[in-house]
Amino acid sequence: MNPEEIIDTFYAGSPALRALLLTHSSLVADKARQAAIRSGLDADLRFIHEAAMLHDIGIIHTNAPGILCEGAEPYIRHGVIGRDMLDSLGLHAHALVCERHTGSGLTAEDIISRNLPLPHRDLCPISIEEKAICYADKFFSKSGDPTKEKTLEQVRAEMARFGEMSLARFDAMHSIFGN
Template structure:
């Protein structure tokens, strides 16, 4: 997979693309560093880099003016919308990372309980690679590209998604840090 070629299929040069690439590179680098620190997990580093680089490809379809996204969908939809694009490109496993990385994953019951504008299904990271990319993503925002969040700051962000997500994040801290 040529991730830059794939991203350029959907993005034109400009701030939106710069934000996506900078954020995604930070997430990929953190995930790869964690993978290197845990050889016992036998993680697929090529897949991790590719999937981390495209995990947010769906943001252009959302309405998030702070990051120059002028689409029509709510931002929370970027994961499954990106997954739909990546499935059509022929990368079903990479698409799962797109779909399952939001928050610390979102369960079908959370979707229903919170009335989220998402398809009713579990969107929880399953494979270790999916979990790792989701975890690494929590340390980087798209509005403060120049800094990595601390574990406590990442926990605070995750707490907005409820206790289930926070438990998953804490388990990932134990596994990956």
């Protein structure tokens, strides 16, 4: 399976967004792979690469002009949109990564209490591969300089803005994947 070919299927008419997505996803894939190796756990590195390259595929259908997204959906929905896109191709495990990488994961309680336009179920990473990608994704933004890696302190501050549990979930991932 070639993730770039799948991206091309959906992004052929959006070359600038495609380039941004590939830059971001490549950085996330490299960091996730390194994190998984560092953890010493038995992770599927090929799957990590593929799924990390595809984790944000749903952004094309969202409305986030600051990062070249001209769709109609709220950006927070990019993960569930990406899941639908990859499910339609039979890539069910990859699709779950899309759905479960937002923030440090979102619980049903988070979704309901914050009135987010998402399914009322837990959308948290479960497998080691999902967690490695979710963790790595926090260090790179698609806005500003997408190649600049955030510091651990910056990531922790961002996670803390979404509450103690969000930060605790990130810290748990950092205890597995951090330096």
